[in-house]
Amino acid sequence: MQYQFSDKMVAVKPSAIREILKMSTDPNLISFAAGNPAPDAFPSKEVAEITAKVLAEDPVSVLQYSITEGYPPLRQAMKQMMREHYHVGNDQDELLIVSGAEQACDLFSKVILNEGDVVLAEDPSFVGALNSFRSYGAKLVGIPMEEDGLNLAELEKALQTYEKIKFIYLIPNFQNPTGITMSWAKRKAVYELAVKYNILILEDNPYGDLRIKGENVPAIKTLDKTGHVVYMGSFSKVIAPGLRVGYTVAPQEISQKMAIAKQVADVHTTILAQYICERYVAVYDLLAHIEDLKKIYKRKTELMLGEMDKHFNPKVAYTRPEGGLFIYCTLPGGVDSIPFCQEALKRGVAVVPGIAFAVDEDSVSSGFRLNFSTPSDENIVKGIEILGKLTYEWVK
Amino acid sequence: MQYQFSDKMVAVKPSAIREILKMSTDPNLISFAAGNPAPDAFPSKEVAEITAKVLAEDPVSVLQYSITEGYPPLRQAMKQMMREHYHVGNDQDELLIVSGAEQACDLFSKVILNEGDVVLAEDPSFVGALNSFRSYGAKLVGIPMEEDGLNLAELEKALQTYEKIKFIYLIPNFQNPTGITMSWAKRKAVYELAVKYNILILEDNPYGDLRIKGENVPAIKTLDKTGHVVYMGSFSKVIAPGLRVGYTVAPQEISQKMAIAKQVADVHTTILAQYICERYVAVYDLLAHIEDLKKIYKRKTELMLGEMDKHFNPKVAYTRPEGGLFIYCTLPGGVDSIPFCQEALKRGVAVVPGIAFAVDEDSVSSGFRLNFSTPSDENIVKGIEILGKLTYEWVK
Numbered sequence: 001m002q003y004q005f006s007d008k009m010v011a012v013k014p015s016a017i018r019e020i021l022k023m024s025t026d027p028n029l030i031s032f033a034a035g036n037p038a039p040d041a042f043p044s045k046e047v048a049e050i051t052a053k054v055l056a057e058d059p060v061s062v063l064q065y066s067i068t069e070g071y072p073p074l075r076q077a078m079k080q081m082m083r084e085h086y087h088v089g090n091d092q093d094e095l096l097i098v099s100g101a102e103q104a105c106d107l108f109s110k111v112i113l114n115e116g117d118v119v120l121a122e123d124p125s126f127v128g129a130l131n132s133f134r135s136y137g138a139k140l141v142g143i144p145m146e147e148d149g150l151n152l153a154e155l156e157k158a159l160q161t162y163e164k165i166k167f168i169y170l171i172p173n174f175q176n177p178t179g180i181t182m183s184w185a186k187r188k189a190v191y192e193l194a195v196k197y198n199i200l201i202l203e204d205n206p207y208g209d210l211r212i213k214g215e216n217v218p219a220i221k222t223l224d225k226t227g228h229v230v231y232m233g234s235f236s237k238v239i240a241p242g243l244r245v246g247y248t249v250a251p252q253e254i255s256q257k258m259a260i261a262k263q264v265a266d267v268h269t270t271i272l273a274q275y276i277c278e279r280y281v282a283v284y285d286l287l288a289h290i291e292d293l294k295k296i297y298k299r300k301t302e303l304m305l306g307e308m309d310k311h312f313n314p315k316v317a318y319t320r321p322e323g324g325l326f327i328y329c330t331l332p333g334g335v336d337s338i339p340f341c342q343e344a345l346k347r348g349v350a351v352v353p354g355i356a357f358a359v360d361e362d363s364v365s366s367g368f369r370l371n372f373s374t375p376s377d378e379n380i381v382k383g384i385e386i387l388g389k390l391t392y393e394w395v396k
Numbered sequence: 397m398q399y400q401f402s403d404k405m406v407a408v409k410p411s412a413i414r415e416i417l418k419m420s421t422d423p424n425l426i427s428f429a430a431g432n433p434a435p436d437a438f439p440s441k442e443v444a445e446i447t448a449k450v451l452a453e454d455p456v457s458v459l460q461y462s463i464t465e466g467y468p469p470l471r472q473a474m475k476q477m478m479r480e481h482y483h484v485g486n487d488q489d490e491l492l493i494v495s496g497a498e499q500a501c502d503l504f505s506k507v508i509l510n511e512g513d514v515v516l517a518e519d520p521s522f523v524g525a526l527n528s529f530r531s532y533g534a535k536l537v538g539i540p541m542e543e544d545g546l547n548l549a550e551l552e553k554a555l556q557t558y559e560k561i562k563f564i565y566l567i568p569n570f571q572n573p574t575g576i577t578m579s580w581a582k583r584k585a586v587y588e589l590a591v592k593y594n595i596l597i598l599e600d601n602p603y604g605d606l607r608i609k610g611e612n613v614p615a616i617k618t619l620d621k622t623g624h625v626v627y628m629g630s631f632s633k634v635i636a637p638g639l640r641v642g643y644t645v646a647p648q649e650i651s652q653k654m655a656i657a658k659q660v661a662d663v664h665t666t667i668l669a670q671y672i673c674e675r676y677v678a679v680y681d682l683l684a685h686i687e688d689l690k691k692i693y694k695r696k697t698e699l700m701l702g703e704m705d706k707h708f709n710p711k712v713a714y715t716r717p718e719g720g721l722f723i724y725c726t727l728p729g730g731v732d733s734i735p736f737c738q739e740a741l742k743r744g745v746a747v748v749p750g751i752a753f754a755v756d757e758d759s760v761s762s763g764f765r766l767n768f769s770t771p772s773d774e775n776i777v778k779g780i781e782i783l784g785k786l787t788y789e790w791v792k
Contacts, residue, residue: 001594001623003649004562006532009507014656036461044455051447059440063636065432099495099640099662106661110531111405115511132660135506136402166400198397227397240459242667253399260410264528265502266495270666271638 008115008137013361026348030383033350035176035325036374038300041293042240043280050279051272062272068263070097070247071271074278078233078247081281087222088231094255098262099269101206101234101246105132105169107258107265108202108230108248112166113138120158120168122150124357124367126176129169129204138166142359145175149182152189159197167200167230172220173208174324177357177369181322184217191223199228206234207324209290212298214322227251235277237325238290243273297323297373304372304380311388315395318370325373328354331366332395340394341368347390349383404511404533409757422744426779428766429746431572431721434696435770437689438636439676446675447668458668464659466493466643467667470674474629474643477677483618484627490651494658495665497602497630497642501528501565503654503661504598504626504644508562509534516554516564518546520753520763522572525565525600534562538755541571545578548585555593563596563626568616569604570720573753573765577718580613587619595624602630603720605686608694610718623647631673633721634686639669693719693769700768700776707784711791714766721769724750727762728791736790737764743786745779 054062069075079095082088089095098104105128113119115137121130123142133140141158143150149172159165170190172182182190194201203220221231234246248255262268280286304327305320312318318329331337341353354367372380450458465471475491478484485491494500501524509515511533517526519538529536537554539546545568555561566586568578578586590597599616617627630642644651658664676682700723701716708714714725727733737749750763768776 001596001647003623003647003653005507005653006510008510009653009657012656012660014659034461039456039460042455042459044451044459047455047459048448048451051451052444055440055444055447059438059443060435063438063440063443063638064435065430065632065637099666102660103662111401114402114404128660128663135657135660200397227399236461241461242459244662244664244666251397251399257399257401257405260408261405261531263410264408264498264524264531265661266499266640267524267637268640270495270640270669272668273666 009135011137012131012135029348029350030375030379030386031350032370032372032375032383033352034371034374036371037237037241037325038296038373041296043284043289046280046284047240047276050276050283054275054279062275066268066271068268069259070095070269071274071278073282074274077278077281082233082249085287086219088219089221089249092227092251093249094252096248096250096255096258096262097269097274098246098248099266100236100241100244101204101232102128102132103262103265104232104246104248105129105202105204107261108254109133109136109138110261111254111257112200116164118162118165120155120165121359122170122175123359124177124354124365125169125359126171126204127357130359133169140359145178145180147180149180149186150190152186155190156193159193159199165197165199167202168194169202169204170220171204171206172217173205174210174321174326176207176324177326177352177354177367178328179319179321179324179326181214181217187217187220188223191220191228194228195226201229202232203229204232206237209238210294210297210325211323212294212301221249230254238286238293239277239280243270243276245269245273245277300372300377300380303377304370304384307381307384308388311385313388313391313395316391325371327370327372329368329370333366334364335366336364337366337368340390343394344387344390347386349386351387405531407533408527408531425744425746426771426775426782427746428768428771428779429748430767430770432767432770433633433637433721434692437692439680439685442676442680443636443672446672446679450671450675458671462664462667464664465655466491466665467670467674469678470670473674473677478629478645481683482615484615485617485645488623488647489645490648492644492646492651492654492658493665493670494642494644495662496632496637496640497600497628498524498528499658499661500628500642500644501525501598501600503657504650505529505532505534506657507650507653508596512560514558514561516551516561517755518566518571519755520573520750520761521565521755522567522600523753526755529565536755541574541576543576545576545582546586548582551586552589555589555595561593561595563598564590565598565600566616567600567602568613569601570606570717570722572603572720573722573748573750573763574724575715575717575720575722577610577613583613583616584619587616587624590624591622597625598628599625600628602633605634606690606693606721607719608690608697617645626650634682634689635673635676639666639672641665641669641673696768696773696776699773700766700780703777703780704784707781709784709787709791712787721767723766723768725764725766729762730760731762732760733762733764736786739790740783740786743782745782747783
């Protein structure tokens with residue numbers, strides 16, 4: 001049979017990164033290509049205690065069908081923590097539990113986007129989110145990045161140029177892939193532009209807790225008195241990504257529409273996973289665990305940056321992130337980074353070419369992304385030395 | 397802010413059943429409204445053993461990110477079981493793990509349907525699936541049910557009448573809500589019509605294992621030499637629904653497209669839940685567990701049917717299912733069943749009016765659905781007596 005697929009899915013290619021990761025099964029490969037949290041950071045002992053207790057005492061509550069909006073005690077705990085600790089959410093908002101923040105992108109896109117609608121995004125940006133917008137037939141427009149976040153003049157120009165703009169997608173903290181943090185001034189300016197042009201902001205904050213230096217910058221959502229901001233959070237980086245639990249804080253009407261979309265997406269998120277997150281927050285002190293995580297990430301970031309300072313050709317620029325999981329490098333002269341990344345792979349080091357994160361997939365990118373959270377310290381030292389040599393051979 | 401939602405989501409109302417269930421929190425209410433498996437059927441001891449073992453021995457493997465297509469040992473085990481035990485799937489097919497069968501409906505709809513495309517469905521049918529088709533802007537056309545499955549003449553008439561038909565959605569075993577099983581002759585005829593008119597079949601089989609009497613009828617997918625059938629299965633009724641693990645067996649090209657859609661839907665299904673299913677199949681003998689389940693369901697079905705035979709007004713017709721979770725009743729004279737269901741709720745018994753499952757939501761239904769798997773034996777006896785009295789008052 002000749003299959004006829006939907007128009008909207010034709011534009012979506014498999015994630016280049018996930019394809020690279022699938023290919024790189026060679027155990028000797030040093031991978032800086034993943035976006036995985038450090039495995040030594042998983043609270044596996046506590047997860048084991050929690051699951052043992054609930055399966056002994058009340059197994060039916062975690063094995064039976066449950067409510068689409070989320071396990072009620074988890075919703076309540078996160079609503080309270082988001083309000084009190086992060087000042088995110090008010091009486092006009094609702095908190096919805098989702099199957100990882102990726103599902104938040106999917107549900108939000110589904111309820112908001114008609115085919116042909118426009119989405120603005122930092123360029124480069126997280127490919128999983130960009131692909132979810134593409135999968136609903138959106139036209140993406142990229143806004144170039146600067147050291148303190150996206151270029152405001154370019155943002156306003158786009159807002160004036162394009163019709164049918166529905167929202168701006170932003171990762172204000174330790175952006176993926178650039179590692180850049182948006183300044184407080186820019187956050188306020190972006191929020192004001194959203195209100196002025198009456199479009200929504202989708203604020204994605206998976207890494208916000210993983211700050212290793214500098215001053216905390218509040219979320220754009222903390223400014224939201226007008227219902228223009230949908231905030232996305234996740235347990236993937238602070239407890240464990242395999243659980244697939246995230247959440248959104250969104251204006252009631254949007255949240256309820258997303259819940260209807262979730263009913264037909266997966267009925268509800270795996271209850272055992274939600275229960276683990278809820279008990280972890282209630283019994284084991286998530287905020288204390290985050291302090292431990294920061295120590296691991298600080299050591300790994302500094303190790304990788306230190307090795308890069310030693311071994312990299314100074315003509316290759318790179319960001320110095322204040323948190324998150326990624327360092328972004330740029331080859332000089334606007335050259336395409338794909339051949340560089342291919343040569344690195346041949347020498348046993350996997351990195352992700354910047355084109356994987358480009359808003360315009362037909363453009364050329366000189367960038368490549370390094371992840372420091374997944375590899376061992378030993379592999380960081382070995383891998384950066386190999387890449388460093390390559391930067392001298394490649395860039396004369 | 398005034399929100400503008402996508403056109404496709406306007407047609408989707410919240411599931412009437414889930415709304416009824418949310419309202420009916422009165423602990424004295426006898427609910428025949430759910431579609432939940434019997435809680436005493438959950439293998440909670442085994443689930444506890446499995447999670448304790450993996451979290452002690454190899455926690456990272458269940459807590460880290462994983463592959464979109466599914467935990468490889470589970471994919472392999474299910475592929476083998478589906479082929480050897482059920483004769484479902486061949487070398488042209490692939491098995492994909494999904495977050496419950498509801499996600500299979502969602503992903504399949506997303507990759508196949510453009511807005512305005514037509515989906516044919518048994519009428520009445522499972523509202524979760526119908527809503528997922530509606531949420532991609534599909535136009536639904538209902539095919540009336542007969543005692544041995546959908547009306548073939550009406551099916552062929554629809555195939556000749558409508559343009560842009562993409563697929564037929566079918567639940568051949570113990571259909572939800574009717575409890576009806578499609579005969580082998582009709583399965584063959586439907587497959588031949590799909591090939592003749594070159595449209596796909598989406599075959600949903602969540603209850604197939606729960607046969608309590610009569611001869612097994614093979615899946616339509618067992619006939620599929622031409623790549624016209626996408627088969628959906630689930631662990632919800634045979635292990636536990638809270639885990640949210642299901643699977644599809646579909647032609648390679650469709651399966652790969654669905655995997656791309658899954659990448660942007662939730663990255664992958666919760667690994668701990670997949671691991672539980674895999675170990676349960678490998679270590680604890682799923683097929684033996686199913687034999688135990690059947691005993692529970694057989695007793696409950698016979699108990700409810702027996703009480704109905706005693707207490708129901710003989711003018712109210714009802715199906716006698718050979719398995720599954722549901723009995724479907726029909727009030728005589730084509731009257732609307734909603735006032736009957738409202739009166740039942742007032743008397744402390746929740747049932748679902750047939751309109752909740754209607755393909756045309758603006759039609760009138762005389763039906764109502766009873767579930768026997770969730771209530772206790774005692775509540776079945778009490779609740780059917782109350783309903784029985786009401787049938788005599790209501791139908792003169």
